[in-house]
Amino acid sequence: MKIKLMALAFTCCVVGAAQSDSKKIKEDFKPSTKNQPGKEYPQVNSQGYARFRIEAPAADSVRVSLGLGGRGGTKLEKGEDGFWMGTTEGPMDEGFHYYHVDVDGGTFNDPGAKNYYGSVRWESGIEIPAHDQEFYALKDVPHGKVEQILFPSPSTNTSRRAFVYTPPGYHKDQSKRYPVLYLQHGWGEDETAWSNQGHANLIMDNLIAEGKTKPFLIVMTYGMTNEIKFGGLRNFDIKPFQTVLVDELIPYVDQNFRTVADENHRAMGGLSMGGMETRTITMNKPGVFSHYALLSGGVYSPDDIKKEDVKLVFLSCGSKESPERIKESVAALKSAGYNAVGYISEGTAHEFQTWRRSLYELAPLLF
Amino acid sequence: MKIKLMALAFTCCVVGAAQSDSKKIKEDFKPSTKNQPGKEYPQVNSQGYARFRIEAPAADSVRVSLGLGGRGGTKLEKGEDGFWMGTTEGPMDEGFHYYHVDVDGGTFNDPGAKNYYGSVRWESGIEIPAHDQEFYALKDVPHGKVEQILFPSPSTNTSRRAFVYTPPGYHKDQSKRYPVLYLQHGWGEDETAWSNQGHANLIMDNLIAEGKTKPFLIVMTYGMTNEIKFGGLRNFDIKPFQTVLVDELIPYVDQNFRTVADENHRAMGGLSMGGMETRTITMNKPGVFSHYALLSGGVYSPDDIKKEDVKLVFLSCGSKESPERIKESVAALKSAGYNAVGYISEGTAHEFQTWRRSLYELAPLLF
Numbered sequence: 001m002k003i004k005l006m007a008l009a010f011t012c013c014v015v016g017a018a019q020s021d022s023k024k025i026k027e028d029f030k031p032s033t034k035n036q037p038g039k040e041y042p043q044v045n046s047q048g049y050a051r052f053r054i055e056a057p058a059a060d061s062v063r064v065s066l067g068l069g070g071r072g073g074t075k076l077e078k079g080e081d082g083f084w085m086g087t088t089e090g091p092m093d094e095g096f097h098y099y100h101v102d103v104d105g106g107t108f109n110d111p112g113a114k115n116y117y118g119s120v121r122w123e124s125g126i127e128i129p130a131h132d133q134e135f136y137a138l139k140d141v142p143h144g145k146v147e148q149i150l151f152p153s154p155s156t157n158t159s160r161r162a163f164v165y166t167p168p169g170y171h172k173d174q175s176k177r178y179p180v181l182y183l184q185h186g187w188g189e190d191e192t193a194w195s196n197q198g199h200a201n202l203i204m205d206n207l208i209a210e211g212k213t214k215p216f217l218i219v220m221t222y223g224m225t226n227e228i229k230f231g232g233l234r235n236f237d238i239k240p241f242q243t244v245l246v247d248e249l250i251p252y253v254d255q256n257f258r259t260v261a262d263e264n265h266r267a268m269g270g271l272s273m274g275g276m277e278t279r280t281i282t283m284n285k286p287g288v289f290s291h292y293a294l295l296s297g298g299v300y301s302p303d304d305i306k307k308e309d310v311k312l313v314f315l316s317c318g319s320k321e322s323p324e325r326i327k328e329s330v331a332a333l334k335s336a337g338y339n340a341v342g343y344i345s346e347g348t349a350h351e352f353q354t355w356r357r358s359l360y361e362l363a364p365l366l367f
Numbered sequence: 368m369k370i371k372l373m374a375l376a377f378t379c380c381v382v383g384a385a386q387s388d389s390k391k392i393k394e395d396f397k398p399s400t401k402n403q404p405g406k407e408y409p410q411v412n413s414q415g416y417a418r419f420r421i422e423a424p425a426a427d428s429v430r431v432s433l434g435l436g437g438r439g440g441t442k443l444e445k446g447e448d449g450f451w452m453g454t455t456e457g458p459m460d461e462g463f464h465y466y467h468v469d470v471d472g473g474t475f476n477d478p479g480a481k482n483y484y485g486s487v488r489w490e491s492g493i494e495i496p497a498h499d500q501e502f503y504a505l506k507d508v509p510h511g512k513v514e515q516i517l518f519p520s521p522s523t524n525t526s527r528r529a530f531v532y533t534p535p536g537y538h539k540d541q542s543k544r545y546p547v548l549y550l551q552h553g554w555g556e557d558e559t560a561w562s563n564q565g566h567a568n569l570i571m572d573n574l575i576a577e578g579k580t581k582p583f584l585i586v587m588t589y590g591m592t593n594e595i596k597f598g599g600l601r602n603f604d605i606k607p608f609q610t611v612l613v614d615e616l617i618p619y620v621d622q623n624f625r626t627v628a629d630e631n632h633r634a635m636g637g638l639s640m641g642g643m644e645t646r647t648i649t650m651n652k653p654g655v656f657s658h659y660a661l662l663s664g665g666v667y668s669p670d671d672i673k674k675e676d677v678k679l680v681f682l683s684c685g686s687k688e689s690p691e692r693i694k695e696s697v698a699a700l701k702s703a704g705y706n707a708v709g710y711i712s713e714g715t716a717h718e719f720q721t722w723r724r725s726l727y728e729l730a731p732l733l734f
Contacts, residue, residue: 036488037557056473058427082472101475105449106423108468108475115482115489121403122482138526143517148562150510159505171623174541190404195515256538 025049025087032113034096034125039112048091048128050074052101052110057082059104066092066099066126073099093320094130095353096197098123116197120188125197130353134206135360136199141209142168146201151252155243160221162249163191164257165201167208167215177258179216179265179367182245182289183359184223184274186296191222197352203360213363219253221245223270223277236273238280246285264311267366269293271355279304291366295358296321296350299329302336312365313340316358318348341365392416392454399480401463401492406479415458415495417441419468419477424449426471433459433466433493440466460687461497462720463564465490483564487555492564497720501573502727503566508576509535513568518619522610527588529616530558531624532568534575534582544625546583546632546734549612549656550726551590551641558589564719570727580730586620588612590637590644603640605647613652634733636660636681638722646671658733662725663688663717666696669703679732680707683725685715708732 029043029051041053052064054076062084067074076084098118101108109115113124144167150159170178183200185193194200200218207213223241254261268289270278275297282292286309292300293314300313313333315326323344333340343361345354396410396418408420419431421443429451434441443451465485468475476482480491511534517526537545550567552560561567567585574580590608621628635656637645642664649659653676659667660681667680680700682693690711700707710728712721 038487054473056471058471059473060425060427060471103470103473103475104423104425104427106421106426106470107478108470109478111474111476111488120405121478138517140519140526143526146515148513148515148568150505152507159507159510201515 032126033129034114034116034127035112036114041112042110042126044092044126044128046129048094049088050092050126050128051085051087052076053083053085053112054101054103054110055083056103059084061102061104063102064099064110065102066097073102092128093348093351093353094128094132095348095351095356097126097128097351099126100124117190117192118186118188118197132357136202136206136356138202139206139209141205143205144168144170144201144208146195149252149256151249153244153248155240155248160244160249161191162219162221162253163195164253165195165204165218165220166257167204167217169215170217170258174258177260179214179267180253180257180259181216181218181267181269181291181363181366182250183218183220184268184270184277185220186270186272186274191220193352194218194220198356198359200359203356204363207360207363214367216363216367217253217257217259219249221249223274236276238277238284241277242281242284245281246288250288263287263290263309265290265367267291267293267312269295269314269362270297271295271358272297272350282310293358293362295355295362299325300333301329302333302338305338307337311339313338314343314358314362314365315340316343316345316354316361318345318350318354320347320349321354399493400496401481401483401494402479403481408479409477409493411459411493411495413496415461416455417459417493417495418452418454419443420450420452420479421468421470421477422450423470426451428469428471430469431466431477432469433464440469459495460715460718460720461495461499462715462718462723464493464495464718466493467491484557484559485553485555485564499724503569503573503723505569506573506576508572510572511535511537511568511575511582513562516619516623518616520611520615522607522615527611527616528558529586529588529620530562531620532562532571532585532587533624534571534584536582537584537625541625544627546581546634547620547624547626548583548585548634548636548658548730548733549617550585550587551635551637551644552587553637553639553641558587560719561585561587565723565726567726570723571730574727574730581734583730583734584620584624584626586616588616590641603643605644605651608644609648609651612648613655617655630654630657630676631678632657632734634658634660634679636662636726636729637664638662638725639664639717649677660725660729662722662729666692667700668696669700669705672705674704678706680705681710681725681729681732682707683710683712683721683728685712685717685721687714687716688721 026045029045032042043051062076065073068089074086074088076086078084110124115122116125147164153160266289268278275294291312296317326342330340330342345357348354393412396412399409410418429443432440435456441453441455443453445451477491482489483492514531520527633656635645642661646665658679663684693709697707697709712724715721
């Protein structure tokens, strides 16, 4: 009996030690690169843990929405200095995450972090350093511009905003014309997402500097024309946005930028809801775009589209989404004779790291 | 005695009625134009009162920093629905205001409002409709662009960001060259301020559409190179920023935009700290700029500058600042033979409405 108890105690110790080892958090936390200037928190460590510190001395409860899935985020504990602190229970996926702070039942942002439009609100953002972060880093290479334009939209009776990435050199050689990728954000985001969260401009600058992609323009505009409501996606009507994009924005861009204004030099892509929009608009309007890209945004079946219209179908998602669905669709499209390419982002979910990597993979295949 | 008491009571009633009349708040509140999409609060009414509504059901205290001067902002009252509401004690000045929310001793932003970089943090913003708001409204006129550039800065060992306003038509007539205004933000703000808070691009679009100003470029960059700290302005060293501006940004702009690259076609202006920077740099570096503009940013004495270097000195401030100082300086400069123009913004203080109006007055005088 004594031996049995001893054995049990030993087993417990071993298990305990193993757990404590695997949970050991390295104290190499640094401010997130998405912090407001001069702000020390939130921080991230080399393992991907995130640590928060928020001042609210008289609050009863402070939680951060970021944390391991399904556990309601991270509960902060109040220190004697009036600051609430806490660390995620485990490492977070690499890349960019939206989050917010619950203070006594109200939804606020972390005063230390910069804000990014997502979930139909300006949210806090945090960056978990990724092993491949070099491809979207700000480097000492020639930089293109991100140009804010206000284009007339008779159908919505206003001037609408878009951002246009123009590659380095665009403003030097005035005889050169460029193909264009129309690139859409996801639900609850807006036309700022692909630059601010996605670093689309830096991805292109770096690819171009390495000679890995042809230079092209990227046009990013707001993909919703309906009133914005949670749950509104179910009744989403593509027509108003399709009109803005195809009948208003494309002619404006072709008139005001040096584009090659034909189907063969025009691509459309989008993430999540933007993929859904891409899929619907490319099916509704064959002959406008020749390269289609759905990033975590659904798939095509061979019957959806016609081979004479499409030079490339690019389908991608994170390995934590539904990679099998992408692979099956790409296989079916290939069997039917399409130039289809699938890409699975390893270790990422329905988040911007998946889409940054997707753009990095997509760009060299275009035009 | 009875009569005396009656008279007193009457007097009290009259005073009471007058007070209650003058304090009568019109219930024509509408969402602020600076709200996040779809958000109903904060609201403003036609008298300039601001009303806030913030959810924080378990909080003990919610205050908004905006309110009448010196009274610590506006204290919100908790309703049974868990939302805290409150209205400013009086009307606010016309135009844009920064504010934030104190929730149980912590500083947060209003989840209903968009964020603007000011006070060395991303703050909430609210817009009190101004009687003259048409001059910075988004209208159905040709729109210029706001182009984000990343320019190499060897002195700070990074790529720095600037925004360049290019007027409508800039990208059409490739033979035309343009003068440039370098326009600086205030302390605690950054290179986004003049577009986001100031609507500099819309002010120019509207002026150009009405034929009231020559088209020119506006370059807006970050005016601080030091570590950002409250109180850091006292030890502010202009040299690092002067190097970035004069030795790095100006040559980059002259190489990458179609500018008239000489002193006569180059202006510098700035608001508040940006005015201080303008004053110092124009004095340190005669021969670089020919038009100087200090918006709530100090004054020149005739001995500070030389008549052969300067075609225009523009000095402005709000009527609630120190207008006498501006008027005296302009008078002294004029007596000394300078082309000096003063402008006082009626009914505004050290805030963006003063600077929007100042730009509107300044632009037609330039070049």
